[in-house]
Amino acid sequence: MEDPSTQQQGAAFPAPPYYFQRYTQPNLALLEKAKSDPTNPELTTALDALPFPILALEPPPPIKRGICWMFGRPWPVQDTLATLAEQGIEQLYPKGDIDRVKELKKLSHSAVFNFLDLVHVLSTSPSEFATKVDHIRVIFINMHHILNEYRPHQARETLRLMMNDQLNRKRKETAALRKTCVDLRKQLAGLRALEQDRLVIPAGATASDSNQDVDMAPATPAASKSTAEVEAEANGSAIGGSTSTTTKNAETMSRMMQLCDTIE
Amino acid sequence: MDRLTQLQDAIDKMALLFVSSLDHLTKNAPLVPLHPNVPVVSTDHGMPQDQLQNSAQELALDISRQAKELEALIDNLPGISQTPEAQIHDLEDLAQQNAKATVEYELAVKEAKELLQEVTFALRRIAEDQSIRS
Secondary structure (H helix, E strand, O other), X not given: OOOHHHHHHHOOOOOOOHHHHHOOHHHHHHHHHHHHOOOOHHHHHHHHHOOOOHHHHOOOOOOOOOEEEEOOEEEEOOOOOOXXXXXXXXXXXXXXXXXXXXXXXXXXXXXXXXXXHHHHHHHHOHHHHHHHHHHHHHHHHHHHHHHHHHHHHHHHHHHHHHHHHHHHHHHHHHHHHHHHHHHHHHHHHHHHHHHHHHHHOOOOOXXXXXXXXXXXXXXXXXXXXXXXXXXXXXXXOOHHHHHHHHHHHHHHHHHHHHHHHHHO | OOHHHHHHHHHHHHHHHHHHHHHHHHHHOOOOOOEOOEOOOOOOOOOOHHHHHHHHHHHXXXXXXXXXXXXXXXXXXXXXXXXXXXXXXXXXXXXXXXHHHHHHHHHHHHHHHHHHHXXXXXXXXXXXXXXXXX
């Protein structure tokens, strides 16, 4: 059969790290005991017999300072921009608060002048180009550093603008919702007033009908309106009135459906 | 694209112009005799002198144009009108207002939902009524 090394090479995925073998039931029990009672002498002898510190079974605590390595590159735990002095570059603009616009313009002008100097040096004594090239390099690094220092400020500005936007949008939508509610309420009130008028017309409404009203109608008076209209039809006296109510109903129905759509 | 990135790109472009102009001039310069007694023999190395002069002119023009663009971009930097403390203060203020506005918005939504229920109920009664009558 193949020996384990070639088997490893043929496997599709790499093997898990070797310390998965440490997680045995006895070891885990030892871990629990060690956490609860660290000074027990027989416990310490058992722990010393293990080839690794018992706390290695716990996940490691998060890193709080310094540098951590991820995917082969070092990342600082606190993400700050290194100052120019730390990077070993001379700082050409004054320290502290500066007028970025002026300093940047000065730097760009001096970059062009230094280029002119460089061309001059190349035409007269070409072997001395190194100092001028270095000057130009320092100038560019300074310019980029000024811009990098500006980034957090820009981020806060952008955040402020976005929050302002959100706030205005919410306020507008709240106002629109409230207006739609008011409109709908007016419609409903109008409808109720309409059927109140209808209730007045069939004066011969019997006691049973009014009882039916009480039973059927929870909040809406629409139920009483329907019985009133049936009554009116039976009487035959207010047929003209009922057809006009039908058309009014259709109108109010369509308007209410529109308002419902705006709410949804 | 935001202005800071544009500025950074413009600075990099300037540096690129420096490098490429020097490169172009040195690559295409014609041969020059080192000693008056040793004349230049091969003629098809590099460009003729006047063409080189023209390209030098163009390159100089490019560099100065780029410098002008850089200056214009710097002028258009979004202003540093506030100190960082003022900004943070504004942000906190805005966060509080946002929270309040959210609460009011949710109230309005609840109100609208209740009203919607009422209205659908009324519509249903109207529809029943219509169907009864017809």
